[in-house]
Every structure is written in C-alpha cells, then in structure tokens.
Amino acid sequence: MIETLRRLSLLDVTLPVVLALLAFGILLAVVRLLRGPTLPDRVVAIDLIATQAVAMLASSAIAFNEPALLQPALVLTLIAFVGTVAFARYVAKRASS
Amino acid sequence: MTELITVVLLFVGTLFTLLAAIGILRMPDVFMRMQVATKAATLGVACVALAAATHFGDLATIARSLLIVLFLYLTAPVAAHTIGRAAYVAGAKLWEGTIIDELRGRHRKGPQPPSSLATNDTTAAEDRQSRTDRGEQRQVDLS
Structure with missing residues (x-):
C-alpha cells in the first residue's frame, strides 16, 4: 500500500482531481443551460460548455499521455466560436423582425 | 521540475474554469454571465493548454497548444461581444x-x-x- 503510494507521481494524484473539478464545472454550466431563462443565457452556457470541453480534452491529453487529443480541442475552439456567432446573429435578427 | 510546472498550471487553469462555471450560475443578468464566462474560462483553458505543452515538451504539441491559446484569445472576445450585443438588441433584462x-x-x-x-x-x-x-x-x- 505504502509502496504503491510512493510510486504515484504528483501528476497521478492531481489529474483525477482536475478532471473531476472540470466535470463539475460542466455540470454547473448545464444547470444554467437548462434554467435559461432567455435564449442568450443558453447560448452563453453552450459557449462556456464548449470552452470547458476544450480544457477537459487538454487535461485528458495529459492524463492518457495522448498528445493527439489536442487536435479535437483545437477544432472545438473554432466550432464553438462559429456556433456562438451564428446564434448571436439569429437572436439579433429575431429581435429586429 | 517540469511536472511541478504542469501541476501548478493545471490547478490554476481548473480553478479559473470552475470559477467561470460558478459565475455563470450565480450572476444576475446575461451581460455579467457573458463576461464571467468569457474572461475566466479563457484564462483557465489557456493555462490548461500550456500545461499540456510543458508536459509533452515536443515541438508539435507545443505548437498545437499555442495555437489553441491563440485561437481562443482571438475568438472569445468577438463571440462575447456579438452575443452581448444581440442580447441587448433583443431587450434582455438588466440587473x-x-x-x-x-x-x-x-x-x-x-x-x-x-x-x-x-x-x-x-x-x-x-x-x-x-x-x-x-x-x-x-x-x-x-x-
């Protein structure tokens, strides 16, 4: 028991904590996504969820020792931006019509 | 040493991302939610991406991490501005x-x-x- 603990590196202890905290953060954003109350609130929540997913992918890349996971993170950043701008245009257009 | 830097960056990044999540839940109107989600989460993700860069340490990964940070810093303010403006034009309630x-x-x-x-x-x-x-x-x- 003591031996296995000694063989654990600092990173092995940190990563589960970090991933759990990030998952909890996504949960909080999902609560806002469900509660609304208006469409812009939900769009902001979706944007935050995408940003947190990028953080999760980057820390998963460290956790699973898989640098390839950074590529979906990069793509997700750009898709989140396009999605948010599209939603914003929709909200503004709906208001002006 | 590299491990220590990685752990510190990871923790700082996670903390800021978590603060953004708490902020989006607790803030009273759309505009405050928008600004807290943008600023804190952007800084948090940048820290996590830099943690990945220091952990792997090879050129390809560092380049990709820096690209994530660059795109995030370019797009997050624009996205926040457009959604904030749209919310205002649509008559979102102010605090x-x-x-x-x-x-x-x-x-x-x-x-x-x-x-x-x-x-x-x-x-x-x-x-x-x-x-x-x-x-x-x-x-x-x-x-």
Whole structure:
C-alpha cells in the first residue's frame, strides 16, 4: 500500500482531481443551460460548455499521455466560436423582425 | 521540475474554469454571465493548454497548444461581444443594480431601464457626470 503510494507521481494524484473539478464545472454550466431563462443565457452556457470541453480534452491529453487529443480541442475552439456567432446573429435578427 | 510546472498550471487553469462555471450560475443578468464566462474560462483553458505543452515538451504539441491559446484569445472576445450585443438588441433584462446603460435609447427594442437608473430623460453620460460632480458614491446591495 505504502509502496504503491510512493510510486504515484504528483501528476497521478492531481489529474483525477482536475478532471473531476472540470466535470463539475460542466455540470454547473448545464444547470444554467437548462434554467435559461432567455435564449442568450443558453447560448452563453453552450459557449462556456464548449470552452470547458476544450480544457477537459487538454487535461485528458495529459492524463492518457495522448498528445493527439489536442487536435479535437483545437477544432472545438473554432466550432464553438462559429456556433456562438451564428446564434448571436439569429437572436439579433429575431429581435429586429 | 517540469511536472511541478504542469501541476501548478493545471490547478490554476481548473480553478479559473470552475470559477467561470460558478459565475455563470450565480450572476444576475446575461451581460455579467457573458463576461464571467468569457474572461475566466479563457484564462483557465489557456493555462490548461500550456500545461499540456510543458508536459509533452515536443515541438508539435507545443505548437498545437499555442495555437489553441491563440485561437481562443482571438475568438472569445468577438463571440462575447456579438452575443452581448444581440442580447441587448433583443431587450434582455438588466440587473436592478445596474448603474450605467450607455446604449439606452439607441435601440428600438432595448431593455427596460431598471429602477436603479435615473427615470428622467438625461442620457447615461450626463447622469454619470452629475453624479461625479456631486461626489456621489452609489451603494450597491450585493445580497
């Protein structure tokens, strides 16, 4: 028991904590996504969820020792931006019509 | 040493991302939620991406991490601005404690001014000027 603990590196202890905290953060954003109350609130929540997913992918890349996971993170950043701008245009257009 | 830097960056990044999540849940109106989600989460993700860069340490990964940070810093303010403007144009409700609304009256369907804003027809700039002239400090109840 003591031996296995000694063989654990600092990173092995940190990563589960970090991933759990990030998952909890996504949960909080999902609560806002469900509660609304208006469409812009939900769009902001979706944007935050995408940003947190990028953080999760980057820390998963460290956790699973898989640098390839950074590529979906990069793509997700750009898709989140396009999605948010599209939603914003929709909200503004709906208001002006 | 590299491990220590990685762990610290990971923790700082996670903390900021978590703060953004708490902020989006607790903040009272769309505009505050938007700004907390953008600033804190952007800094958090940048820290996590840099942690990945220091952990792997090879050129390809560092380049990709820096690219994530660059794109995030380019796109997050633009996205926040567009959604904030759209929310304002659509007449999103302002928090009752709002002090200044410089866009008031510029948009046909702008939000109703909350009771904290002066109800007469002075513009926000004049209103602020007269407040500073009188040396008035507005107390905001945060409870």
